Amino acid sequence: MNRIAVVTGAASGIGQAAAQRLLSAQWTVIMLDVAFDAGMTALNDHSYTLRCDVADRASIDSAFSQITDRFGAPDALVCSAGVLRIGALADMDPTDFDTLYTVNTRGAWLCARAAIQAMRMQRSDALRRIVFVGSISGIRPKVGNGAYGAQKAALHILTGVLAAELGGEGILVNAVAPGTVDTPMIRANSDPGRTGRYRPSGTSPLGRVATPEDVAAVIEFYLGEQSNYVTGTVIPVDGGTRGAFIPASA
Template identity: 50%
Template sequence: MKAAVVTGGGSGIGKRTVERLLEEGWTVWSLDVCDPIIAEPAEALSAGSRFRFHHCDVGDSDSVEAAFTAIKSVTRKIDALVCSAGVARVGLLEEISPDQVDLMMDVNLKGPWLSIRGALSLLRHGSSVSDPARVVIVGSIGGIRPKMGNGFYSATKAAVHALTGVLAVELASSGIVVNAVAPGTVDTPMMSSLLQGSTPPSYRSSGESPLGRIAQPDDIADVILFYLSDAAKYVNGTVLPVDGGTRAAFIKR
């Protein structure tokens, strides 16, 4: 039975990834700062002890260490780590506050690094270059095509894309491959809160893709599960846009 840890597993892309992995028979540890709203779906899937939740702030080193210490008390090995935790604070660069920048840097950039560092012994155990453990980081199209009004979020995602490549090379010899998905606009609670809140006029959602809709969490989870599959065991260091073609050419709106 395969096992995975998913950060940000309580909501949005992370939550749907947890559900999909449970459906496929994985054991999943969900790490989140929020209560595990996945609990009822997990029961419906008869996941039982295959679903476990730990409260974890991925931007806090002590919190990450405590979560992985708890996981290591149960198992010596995991097959995958999905780093999905993320936050967005929007506004012009001259207007956004240092506290907002610190939050995004801690969660979006430091968070995946701390989580991967905490998981390394679990990922390395029993893995090999022919049968590697997997790390998937949720980046953003914003890290490829930065957007006015969302500058620091885009900067943190561009930085985590860079870390993906470096980690992929540094960890390859120990049997770990590292890749990233770069979603466009996704129908998640985070996006809903941005659109329904007091969003600065400088920020505009990318909206529908050329395919005529925004992404659903399943669209991103599909690609994450591909990265975790045998079909992707030789795929390493990639950042794959999952945006329906939004970044392919400028669309005047």
């Protein structure tokens, strides 16, 4: 069966890895990102790119309208588009706070809203899934990253409520909550010379930070039949950093 997934933030990091994994599993994938060129570009018969700015409702509506016109309703949506803004809450620029909310929370919700409207036109026995990329920061926040954590916590709440609201329609909604993942987002914010630089979300008992593929594997689980009875959940993909506090000298 040819299943269609829309992946936001697919030009980089976790979104890109999720798109690649789904392509390998024979999905047709429409990749959205603000970094892509305008207009739908076919990379091959199963993979397409389309510019979409999730901070802009008109851009989302236009993207989903082009998708449904060409492919019909998607079977799955993965919302990975996101930004990181670091700063102590007392000093942080309100513009950064607004950007986090507009992209990471409102943007993901608007994409889900557009996808749900399209999915509702599909037959109800179709496998319909939404996966948000939350963060371990939304479960166990850290200093210097409070606004980001708060927006990811909001996304986790939206996950549960959407799942409950849509359960009767057979649309399953879940989230992954990664710890530190080695992506351009983290590398760009880890420069030691930078003020307020990124600090990892804990020491993983597994002895390494996550790869984007570690997260993509759990996203694929949420899109498959193995998770037919799983909705409203947030799976930490954090290498156990949240399991127990590891003192620095241990």
